[in-house]
Structures are given as structure tokens and as C-alpha cells.
Amino acid sequence: MKLLAFNRVLGMLILGLLSFSCSSNLDFNQANDLKLEPVVVANLAYFDVPANQFVTNGVEQTVTIDTPTVDVFNDAFFKNNLARADFYFEINNTINRAYALDLVYLDKNDQVLYSTNFVIPDYTGIENLVTKTDMFANTKLDLLKRTTKIAFILRMFPGPVVTENSIGSIKLRSSVTAYLVIQ
Template identity: 40%
Template sequence: MFKKIVCYFLVFAMFSCVKDVDFEQAEDIVLSPVVESSLVFFDFEASEFSEPTGTAIVIVGDDLELDVFNDEFLRDNLTRCEFFFEITNSIDRNFRADIILYDENDQVTYAFAIDVTPDGNNEVVTTHTEVFEEALLEQLKSTVRLELILSMFPSSTGIPLDENSVGNIKMRSKATLFFVIDNE
């Protein structure tokens, strides 16, 4: 019985149809990977914005080198980029986050701002997505440095912040890079 089954199988396999494989199809493959990377983050307590009058504008800042756009592969295959920001504020103050992009000559290539409002000492989450495509993407590709300036505005009640003030403001952000890679 076993030998009969094997014989039928071999006969079937010998006379089966097989479609030719077209290896040239591999030349038409286009890959579209998406890469995410952390961008900027901070976490400041209210006491770090100590100001004696309640009427001052307090500013903190930081720089981030963005030399990734010097890479030829990235410059040739990047088709879209998104910067996503999430800011959580539990300090009873208005804030503004200014994000400024600079080229190698220290000239501003692009800038935008995110306004952050308070709700007493309750946590408020503000999100913002900045999309770079076409002409804006070309501006982004000339960027070598990102500057973040966080400004805290005066209290509407005039109550100053001190070392005992509660709350914090924190930001986390990421860059999402969209590529199209073909073999042309």
C-alpha cells in the first residue's frame, strides 16, 4: 500500500505544471521603511522657575546638534519627516516652547512655537506635530542644529514661584522619518 502511494505521488510530481519564476521582479521592489527616534526631552519642577515677583518672564534653553541630515542615504531617500511633541504642564503658568532650526551658517531655516496653557495645578497635556514635506523637507535637510527655548510667562495673580512651589513641566518628543528606497 505504501509503495502504491509513493508511486502515485512520484507520477503526479513528474507531470505537474510549474510556473517559471521571474527573477527580474526583484528589480521592481520599492521599500518604504519608517524610523522613529527620540528628539528632545526635559522635566522641570516648578521650583526651578523660582522668581521673586510673579511678574517675570523666565526663559530656559537648550541646543541639539542634528548632523543626521549630512548623510547622503538620508538626503536621497527621505520623503517625509514628522516632529511630534507632547508637553505636560502642572505648573499654574502659561508656557511657550519655541523650536528653531539652523543651517551650517547659523541661519534660521525654520521655526515654530507651541503654546502650553495651565489649569491651576492640574495636569494639562498639549501635543503638536510638525510635518516636513516637499519644500519644508528640503529646508529641514539643511538643518544642523535645533534650539529649544522654553518661556514661562508671568502669573495672572502675581503669586511668585519659589522653592516650595508644586508642579512640573515636561516634554518628550520624537522624529518619525519616512523613506522610499528603490534600486534605480
């Protein structure tokens, strides 16, 4: 009986202590000062063009690889929150011929906003990797936000003849790193 009374008193004491707590006024306006700075990395483009695709009916050609739509930067979210974007390109040439890769950034009316190019040396038996990072910030970022397409144009330089039986390829891998500021 004494144990039951003791347990009741102890239970009432614990309940009494738990009913008193310390608290302070909460400031929900702190949410207005929230600033997020996420970094997003995504694939941009990839291609692998064999040497024989540079020949049509026995004649060497300048090849336009692709003109993909990249209007993600026109989205209101990116227009308002994109602070910087870094485009990374990696090109591997295993063809015994030098090339140039032109990247042409186009707006919705196919007007050129910005362009850049890469010289890709001919393959000499060792790894032939060309890398470049193109950073878009400030005025250049405004051009990117208006871009809806990027044309990838490969131009062949003079050199050894490329035929339908030529070996090798040109591979491009690219990605974009977007730096956002969300307030």
C-alpha cells in the first residue's frame, strides 16, 4: 500500500514538473531572411561522331552536329535566381585530322547571342583531350538567359584525307554547373 501511495505521489510530482516549461517568443520573421545558395550540376550535351560521318559521297564535309534546345535558362525560376553558370566541355579526338568546334548560342529568333570555339588537334597516337570551362556571369549571364539553342558545329582543318574507311571519332562530353541564389 505504501508503494502504491509512493508511486501516486511520484507520478503527480513528475506530472507537475512537466506542466511547467520554459519558452521564449518565437520570431517567425526570420524566414524572410532565409537565403539559399544551391549548386546544381547537370549534363549538357554528348556526341560521338565516327570519322566516316565526315565524308558524303567520297567528299569531306563540315558537319553540324546538333542544335539542341536549351531554353531551361529562360524559365522564370532561373531568370530570377541564377547567379552564375559554368559550362564544362571535354573533347577527345582519335581521328588523324585537326578540327575546330564552334558553339553558337542562339535566341528564339535564331540570332547569335554569343559564340566560342575550340581547336582540336589531330590524333597522334596519344590521348588527345581538349577541355575548356566557359563561365557565364554578369552581362554574359544575361545572354545565356536569352539563349534557347546551342549549335555545335565541327569544322575540318586541312590534313590527311578522311574516307569512309577512316578510323577514329570525335567525342564531346559537357556539363553545366548552375549557381543559384534563392531569397
